[in-house]
Amino acid sequence: MIGRATLAVAMLLGFGTDIVLATDAKRSGYDDASAETRAMQDDDAANPAFLWVAQGESLWSTPAGPSARSCASCHQDARISMRGVAARHPKFDPTLGRPISLEARIQQCRTERQGAPALPPEGDSILGLTAYVGLQSRGMPMAVADDPPVRPFLDAGQRLFETRMGQLNLSCAQCHDRLAGQRLAGSTIPQAHPNGYPLYRLEWQGMGSLYRRLRNCLTGVRAEPFPPDSPEVVALSLYLAWRANGLKVETPAVRP
């Protein structure tokens, strides 16, 4: 009886208040995946995302644009220069006056410094390059800053996370904060931490960015997806990454 009463109180509290997860209560999507999926991620030879990583590695030293410079011309060895970079993104960009994702940072470097056309959005090349850069931070804890310039974006992201959307009238928080760990049909509801992007999703049979995932979620609740690089996507991506602070970067992860 006591047990049941405590549970009821806990549920009441859970539904009524904002939940901020403590680091030890955070669960990566990896922990909720099946043993087979985890084994696939653990073995770099079996993780299909490494096909994209190999492409990214060769792109790193391929010259592009009129400057004929490659990423390696300025950043040299990615294994040293890119270590920890993915764990800190999205990061505030003073010139743009807003946070910028790792993909967008790579595209910015490409168009502004290399003078080359941007890579096709969500194409194999940008996913590969981002995965290769992300891989250099694998195992490091996510450490997205929440200093004053990003504060308004974080707040906007949190508001979006808690806003009901679409014909199903659901917010992200309803499932991923309050019901995480419970089941939706056959699968466990994850806490929605973006610590493994870009990742290989078995359902896609391919690599995808966080934006692709967000678009999936939004159409899932029958809302109109936000356009890529819209203020909403920037804010939501930042909030999600900050919310995962402390979890280890798993790029490139494998998810069902």
Next chain:
Amino acid sequence: MVRVLINAPKQVRAGQAFEVKLLINHPMESGQRRDTFGQAIPREIIHSITCTLGGQEVFQADLFPAISANPFLAFWAVATQSGDLTIRFTDDQGTTQTDSVAIAVV
């Protein structure tokens, strides 16, 4: 050009079995799906793979439509002398591709 990852030890001991893992970037379209207009998407799979070590066949497989995209294959082999581990596969379009890594026996 299909991207292929061949994961095998660079150095092996003579007569000792070692594992070879292959990961091939391929859509493996089964031929049983239809597109948004109801048109059948033609079958496009890798249907045969042969693996040789120093010119001698060590592994051969026929693949069928139920194999997932980006197929992963693993097998064990034994080397007695140094040589190239070569994989050769053919898809439904008739394209044949060869990739190889060197294996040294120490």
